[in-house]
Amino acid sequence: MSEHIEARGIVKTFSVRGSRAPVRAVNGVDIVIPRGRTLGLVGESGSGKSTVGRCLLRLLEPTEGTVRHGEHDVLAMKPETLRRHRARAAMVFQDPYESLNPRMRIRSVVEEPLMLHTDLEPSARRRRAAELMRLVRLEEFHLDRFPHELSGGQLQRIGIARALATDPEFLVLDEPTSSLDLSVRAGVLRLLKRLQRELGITFLFISHDLTTVAAMSDEVAVMYLGTVIEKGPAAEVLGNPQHPYSQALLSAALSVDPEGRRVRHVLEGETPSPVDLPPGCPLASRCPLVRNDCRLAVPPLFEVSEGHGAACVRVPEGTNVLPAVGPVPIVTAS
Amino acid sequence: MALLSIKDLRVHIATPNGTAHALNGVSLDVDEHEIVGLIGETGAGKSLTAWSVLGLLGPRARVVEGTAEFEGTDLVSMSERRRRRLRGKDVAVIVQNPRGALDPLRSVGRQIAETNRRHRGAGRKAAKENAIRALRDVGISDPARRAKAFAHQLSGGMAQRVLIALAMINEPKLIIADEPTTGLDLTVQAQILDLLRARVDATGSAVLLITHDLGVVANYCDRVAVMFAGRIVEQGTIAQIFGNPRHPYTQALVKASRETLDETVSEETDRSEPPNLVDLPSGCHYRFRCPLAADVCATPVPEVEVGGGHRALCHFPGDAARDPGAAASVRAETVERVGP
Structure with missing residues (x-):
């Protein structure tokens, strides 16, 4: 199969005021x-997932690594080539309330990329613009509204319409439904799948919501502190997680139908700072x-099964399964 | 008697476009030993309900009617002086964005100790010890050292724990928690909610938990109230709401929470515009989005008790409401009955 997007060894560091050591937000990530x-x-x-997304679009300049989009070397592009390339790859942002100008009518929001590209x-x-509205299942009259007159779900459809305006081949979706109310979330996800x-678009779907990722993705990569750990x-990854972090993350997900008592893997403490990372895992x-x-x-x-890998030294010997803590009492209605 | 009893609370907000009817008769009880979840979409009035109870409304918002009795005393009509004595002592609040809620210029240990001294009259040394113990109780390792830290030196999860320690230090009877784990890693969210639940079970305090995460509600709450356009449209136990939702909005929410993105479902035009609070429709505020809406829905909506404390604000709260075919016949019948 032809690889459409292929990034190798992406590193992105940010310098921090008052600290000599830079923050290593992304620490050697491959995305295919x-x-x-x-x-x-x-x-x-x-964990660096948004930074990875921005590096793929070259909205941020990676410190190290290569990014290929089809036959194009994205990082080698000169400004004018890059400007034209931007019509081929777009981004949908997390919070549609924040990412749309409140003083612009929806029409201007949607037509702006057409004017630029x-x-x-x-x-x-x-x-x-009217065609785009039909594509995202809104009415033409919505074009004459202001952002505050629409629901979060409708605004995110506008964000998607805007991203689609120039017929891109690749979309980075950065938590596109995380700030949406539950009642409209499924509608937006269904829209993206259709x-x-x-249109045959390639997606990088960034999210911390495991249910959403499970519904949307063909492949999954789990990031922790700037590294893909699984x-x-x-x-495979969501049903049979192998890295201890993936195991803990998945066991902490809360179902709306808790069955009896939940068994959980607990990780103590919190993620250390990405400044001055110690060597190792x-x-x-x-x-x-x-x-x-x-x-x-x-x-x-380390390969677990075909195409499934986990970055834990215990994987080859099969001693990587976290001890279960629990059962954790579940509150039941009294 | 309920620990907190909110009755027919109505709040107006002055906006450039006119008066927004932000809360339109909210009634809700919170008892000891229970965590009550408050859910609903952005702008439904969840946080506003909390701020009204705490007396923390901004200058443009005004309680125009209703009471919020805490242990039998109305918080709404109480003087700000008396309310201030209650807040931080018997009623505590945990907000989202914990780093923003902490004082950047004082160490977290000092902030906790001062709250303890002010409201409980603890001595300087005792307050300091209490603060360190409170930090240890919320799972912070090396609490004596952490007490000397400032807000900007803490991670989000750590700051959230400090805020919980601050809320717990005076052993409040009621904690109002507004999205306390939004933005935190799942592994940290679980630690924080386990802690809150354990405190409620151990001390008999109560929590009003504002969230938009139904997974959190199903796993940690005893009861839940669903808000839409400034009203509670349904309330009941977790089993009642998740097992047998009666209001069409709740039904849509619960269905969405179990959504598997079946691709055979046909897509419809998204008409989820939020209701205009300046010019609310008569009758049911949900009727323009409701699949069961009928003429009768433009008339005042009854609150129907469907059994065991389970209540829904709907003209069609029966089992029929879950079967569109049956609902249509009910609807036809009703329309005939109240028709022109």
């Missing part, structure tokens, strides 16, 4: 997405299975 497929990128806030006449832009089916087919300071060789070098991804 076949054309028309979805890679789900999971991890807590601060195409030479369509005003009448053709209007037709395209758009991918109809990746593979979505059903990023989870070493919290992992109950830690041993000496964990602290020596960042473990590579």
Whole structure:
């Protein structure tokens, strides 16, 4: 299968005022997405997943690494080429209330990328805007509204319409439904799936919500402290997590139908600061299975099954399963 | 008698476009030993309900009617002086964005100790010890050292724990927690909610938990109230609400929470515009989005008790409401009955 998006060895550091050591937000990440497929990128806030997404679009300049989009070398592009490339790849942001200008009518929001990237006449832009509204299942009259008159779900549809205006091949969806009310979330996800089916767009789907990622992704990569610690087919990674962090993360997800008592894997403490990272596994300071060789070098991804890898030194010997803590009492209605 | 009893609370907010009817008769009880979840979409009035009870409304918002009795005394009509004595002592609050809620210029230990001294009259030394113990109780390792830290030196999860320690230090009877774990890692969210639940079970205090996460509600709350456009449209136990939701909005929410994105479901035009609080429709505020809406829904909505404290604000709260076919016949019948 042809790889549509292929990034290798992405590193992104930020310098921090008052500290000589830079923050290593992304610490050597590979991302490969076949054309028309979805890679789900999971991890807590601060794990570097949004930074990876921005590096793929070159909204941020990676410190190290390569990014290829089809046959194009994105990082080698000169400003003018990059500007034209931006029509091929777009981003949908997390919070549609924050990312849309409150003083602009929806029409201007949707037509703006057409003005920047195409030479369509005003009448053709209007037709395209109306077409985009049908594509995202809104009415044409919504174009004459202001952002505050629409629901979060409707605004996110506008964000998607805007991203689609120039017919991109690749979309980075950065937590597109995290700030939406539950009642409209499924509608937006369903819309994205249909758009991918109809238009063949490649998605990087960034989210901390495991249910959403499971529903959307072909493959899943789990990030922790700037490193991909596990990746593979979505059903494999989410159904049979191998890295201790993935195991703890999945066991902490709260179902709306808690069955009796929940068994949980507990990680003590919290993620250390990405400044001055110690060598070795990023989870070493919290992992109950830690041993000496964990602290020596960042473990590579060890193969669990075909296409499924986990960066834990215990994987090859099969001693990587976290002890279950619990059962944790569940509150039942009295 | 309920620990907190909110009755027919109505709040107006002055906006450039006119008066927004933000709360339109909220009634809710919170008892000892229980965590009550308050859910609903953005703008439904969840946080506003909490701020009204705490007497922390901004200058443009005004309680125009209703009471919020805490242990039998109305917080709404109480003088700000008396309310201030209650807040931080018997009624505590945990907000979202914990780092913003802490004083950046004083160490967290000092903030906790001062709250303890002010409201409980603890001595300087005792207050300091209490603060360290409170930090240990919320799972902070090396609490004596952490007490000397300032807000900006803490991670989000650590700051949230400090805020909980601050809320717990005076052993409040009621804690109002507004999205206390939003933005935290799942592994940290679980630690914080376990802690809150353990404190409620051990001390008999109560929590009003505002959240938009139904997973949190199902796992940690005893009862839940669902808000829409400034009203509680349904309330009941977790089993009642998740097992047998009666209001169409609750039904949509519960269905969405179990959504598996079945691709055979046809997509419809998204008409989820929020209700205009300046010019609310008569009758049921949900009727423009409701699949069961009928003419009768423009008339005042009854609150129907469907058994065991389970209540819904709807003209069609029966089992029929879950079967559109049956509902249509009820609807036809009702329309005929009240028709023109």
